[in-house]
Amino acid sequence: MTEFEGLKALVTGGxxxxxxxxxxxxxxxxxxxxxxxxxxxxxxxxGVKADVSDDASVRAAVASAAEQLGGLDIVVNNAGIGxxxxxxxxxxxxxxxxxxxxxxxxxxxxRAALPHLRESSHAAxxxxxxxxxxxxxxxxxxxxxxxxxxxxxTLAMAADHxxxxxxxxCVNPGTADTPWVGRLLDAAxxxxxxxxxxxxxxxxxxxxxxxxxxxxxxxxxxxxxxATTGTSLAVDGGMQGLRLRPRS
Numbered sequence: 395m396t397e398f399e400g401l402k403a404l405v406t407g408g409x410x411x412x413x414x415x416x417x418x419x420x421x422x423x424x425x426x427x428x429x430x431x432x433x434x435x436x437x438x439x440x441g442v443k444a445d446v447s448d449d450a451s452v453r454a455a456v457a458s459a460a461e462q463l464g465g466l467d468i469v470v471n472n473a474g475i476g477x478x479x480x481x482x483x484x485x486x487x488x489x490x491x492x493x494x495x496x497x498x499x500x501x502x503x504x505r506a507a508l509p510h511l512r513e514s515s516h517a518a519x520x521x522x523x524x525x526x527x528x529x530x531x532x533x534x535x536x537x538x539x540x541x542x543x544x545x546x547x548t549l550a551m552a553a554d555h556x557x558x559x560x561x562x563x564c565v566n567p568g569t570a571d572t573p574w575v576g577r578l579l580d581a582a583x584x585x586x587x588x589x590x591x592x593x594x595x596x597x598x599x600x601x602x603x604x605x606x607x608x609x610x611x612x613x614x615x616x617x618x619x620x621a622t623t624g625t626s627l628a629v630d631g632g633m634q635g636l637r638l639r640p641r642s
Contacts, residue, residue, distance in 0.1 A: 567631030
């Protein structure tokens, strides 16, 4: 499939995990892709180094990406960080830090990209949200709060920019097999038991892969989704919508 032929995309957090899977898939389907990351990958991508918590860094990186690609048609706001614990377990500084990356980081990137997207005849933004935005998960108070904000931000952005011809959607992955989850498992007292518990939490009985999330993002970013805006697409193994009986 080459539905992205001639289109230019910027993927934040494109150096590993879900972001790298998204960048790889878009490239395979014909897009030219710039990866914005603290440690951006090289060929076949345009690597632009930036910290999404620094506005000047973001503006310079987005401008560089647009110049090297010859414009921007697609922005995938994927950069983010995790946090564990209840509301009592993280201090004010950590709350501000995670919000600054996960929510305000998307604002900074989008704000810098808007002039380029307004010039595109196929403009799309896809935000990486989470099942944590719509389901109560234990030990994820701070992370869930930021992803709830991302979900609401997606809807507001879709309303604000529909008249600009810019579609805005988000994906809501379940627990995905990513480096961050891997680090959480490594830190657990019993990593094998913790992985089994995470697998069992999703009705399909396994973690979501980064590639599965990438395919959902590609659909929302593609011309095939030209009538879709203000939508969240769950990629969660049925975790949000299904209520199964316990296995006997």
